Amino acid sequence: MSVPVHTLFFAAYRDRLGLSELTVELAQGATVADLVAELRGRGSPFDILPEQPAVAVNRTYAMLDEPLGAGDEVAFIPPVAGG
Amino acid sequence: MSVPVHTLFFAAYRDRLGLSELTVELAQGATVADLVAELRGRGSPFDILPEQPAVAVNRTYAMLDEPLGAGDEVAFIPPVAGG
Amino acid sequence: MIFARVASEVIDPAEVLARVGSDRDGATLLFLGVVRDHADDRPVSGMRYDAYEEMAGEVLSKIAAEAAERLGTDRVAVVHRFGELAIGEVSVAIAVSSPHREEAYEASRYVIEQLKERLPVWKKEHYVDGVSEWVEGNVPPGTASGAEPVAVGVAVGTGGDA
Amino acid sequence: MIFARVASEVIDPAEVLARVGSDRDGATLLFLGVVRDHADDRPVSGMRYDAYEEMAGEVLSKIAAEAAERLGTDRVAVVHRFGELAIGEVSVAIAVSSPHREEAYEASRYVIEQLKERLPVWKKEHYVDGVSEWVEGNVPPGTASGAEPVAVGVAVGTGGDA
Numbered sequence: 094m095s096v097p098v099h100t101l102f103f104a105a106y107r108d109r110l111g112l113s114e115l116t117v118e119l120a121q122g123a124t125v126a127d128l129v130a131e132l133r134g135r136g137s138p139f140d141i142l143p144e145q146p147a148v149a150v151n152r153t154y155a156m157l158d159e160p161l162g163a164g165d166e167v168a169f170i171p172p173v174a175g176g
Numbered sequence: 177m178s179v180p181v182h183t184l185f186f187a188a189y190r191d192r193l194g195l196s197e198l199t200v201e202l203a204q205g206a207t208v209a210d211l212v213a214e215l216r217g218r219g220s221p222f223d224i225l226p227e228q229p230a231v232a233v234n235r236t237y238a239m240l241d242e243p244l245g246a247g248d249e250v251a252f253i254p255p256v257a258g259g
Numbered sequence: 260m261i262f263a264r265v266a267s268e269v270i271d272p273a274e275v276l277a278r279v280g281s282d283r284d285g286a287t288l289l290f291l292g293v294v295r296d297h298a299d300d301r302p303v304s305g306m307r308y309d310a311y312e313e314m315a316g317e318v319l320s321k322i323a324a325e326a327a328e329r330l331g332t333d334r335v336a337v338v339h340r341f342g343e344l345a346i347g348e349v350s351v352a353i354a355v356s357s358p359h360r361e362e363a364y365e366a367s368r369y370v371i372e373q374l375k376e377r378l379p380v381w382k383k384e385h386y387v388d389g390v391s392e393w394v395e396g397n398v399p400p401g402t403a404s405g406a407e408p409v410a411v412g413v414a415v416g417t418g419g420d421a
Numbered sequence: 422m423i424f425a426r427v428a429s430e431v432i433d434p435a436e437v438l439a440r441v442g443s444d445r446d447g448a449t450l451l452f453l454g455v456v457r458d459h460a461d462d463r464p465v466s467g468m469r470y471d472a473y474e475e476m477a478g479e480v481l482s483k484i485a486a487e488a489a490e491r492l493g494t495d496r497v498a499v500v501h502r503f504g505e506l507a508i509g510e511v512s513v514a515i516a517v518s519s520p521h522r523e524e525a526y527e528a529s530r531y532v533i534e535q536l537k538e539r540l541p542v543w544k545k546e547h548y549v550d551g552v553s554e555w556v557e558g559n560v561p562p563g564t565a566s567g568a569e570p571v572a573v574g575v576a577v578g579t580g581g582d583a
Binding site for chain 1: 292308309311313314315339350351371374375376380381382393394396398400401402403404405
Binding site: 184187188190191226227228229230231232235239240251253254255256257258259 | 454471475477479501533537538541558563564566
């Protein structure tokens with residue numbers, strides 16, 4: 094049974110991927126690292142994503158070993174520059 | 177020949193002396209220290225002035241050895257508290 | 260009352276200022292971040308701020324609450340704008356007030372430094388020469404450190420990659 | 422343009438703020454000193470500021486010029502009020518702006534710290550219990566150090582010496 098995860102891309106990632114969101118199906122027990130590997134494995138343009146990106150899971154910053162569940166929102170966060 | 181000096185009193189000094197200004201005649205070559213001695217020598221209420229007061233001569237902070245000339249403005253400055 | 264908001268409307272500094280201050284406060288501080296006409300020595304014509312709006316609102320509220328703890332009062336108001344901004348427009352306004360000034364300066368500074376570190380907001384500078392570029396940023400604490408700022412720099416517009 | 426003024430009129434923060442800021446500036450900071458309703462734990466009903474008006478204007482101009490040097494810009498505006506002030510009224514407003522925030526915070530802080538040190542202004546607190554007292558101050562640099570702050574403390578009003 095696969096787990097649908099909602100991914101979001103912002104700023105430079107959005108520009109370079111040419112898309113702002115994508116639903117990705119992951120295997121049960123998958124982590125952020127697995128999501129990154131899945132996306133980067135698709136090749137261009139997803140290989141512009143860093144191997145170790147900053148992400149937020151359900152609007153909270155998270156590390157790569159964060160486990161993902163069905164319906165989770167995973168945002169890829171380029172280095173932030175508010176102010 | 178005496179030298180007239182215009183003295184000003186502010187805040188707590190003004191309250192305690194009951195006056196805001198006074199012209200004092202000093203000897204030629206007198207300094208701020210001489211002015212202080214002259215005033216304190218008058219006794220009450222002038223003895224409330226410190227022996228070593230902060231003063232401004234012609235609107236610039238000065239030490240006790242500052243020489244005074246005719247028409248100089250000497251302000252007795254209680255500890256300041258702006259802001 | 261602590262107030263934090265990420266929004267696309269023009270920021271009115273007087274309105275943000277009016278959210279702080281009480282009879283108990285002797286010091287009020289208002290910081291305004293403004294779009295300036297240059298970056299280093301390069302002429303800038305404007306700035307676009309993108310935001311992960313929902314999350315940014317939450318992060319800004321957290322930062323404001325942390326600042327309030329440092330401040331010792333609940334008089335903290337911060338508004339961050341997103342969208343296209345012209346030179347001279349306010350991108351962020353931070354108002355704090357407290358009985359004494361020391362805490363006001365510290366808390367104000369805390370908010371601006373933290374939001375630059377953590378707020379999921381990005382800015383793209385539009386240069387006078389027609390090029391636009393995402394401004395180098397900070398990797399937020401609590402995330403993987405592999406997202407090198409330099410790796411995401413990208414230039415678009417008439418000038419191409421710069 | 423550097424602006425410094427000591428006056429008895431009510432201070433309008435927006436007017437002081439409007440005196441700074443330019444297209445070159447990315448940071449603007451407004452500090453407001455406000456009459457608060459207590460001193461330590463004693464309830465206060467108002468405050469009277471006395472000034473050696475002519476000299477205070479000169480000293481404030483000097484402080485503003487020194488701050489501008491630190492700031493690296495001429496966008497410094499400071500207004501200090503004197504006379505009788507009610508709770509919540511602004512006693513001093515300091516606005517600065519500069520390309521970067523670091524200098525703005527430093528210059529703003531410089532102005533408030535220096536004016537507390539050097540400006541020939543005094544304040545008398547009116548307490549709710551009817552007593553009024555001159556607030557302990559600082560002996561300005563460049564003067565004899567024999568004027569002990571405590572020696573000039575004086576209380577007047579219904580409560581007598583306190």
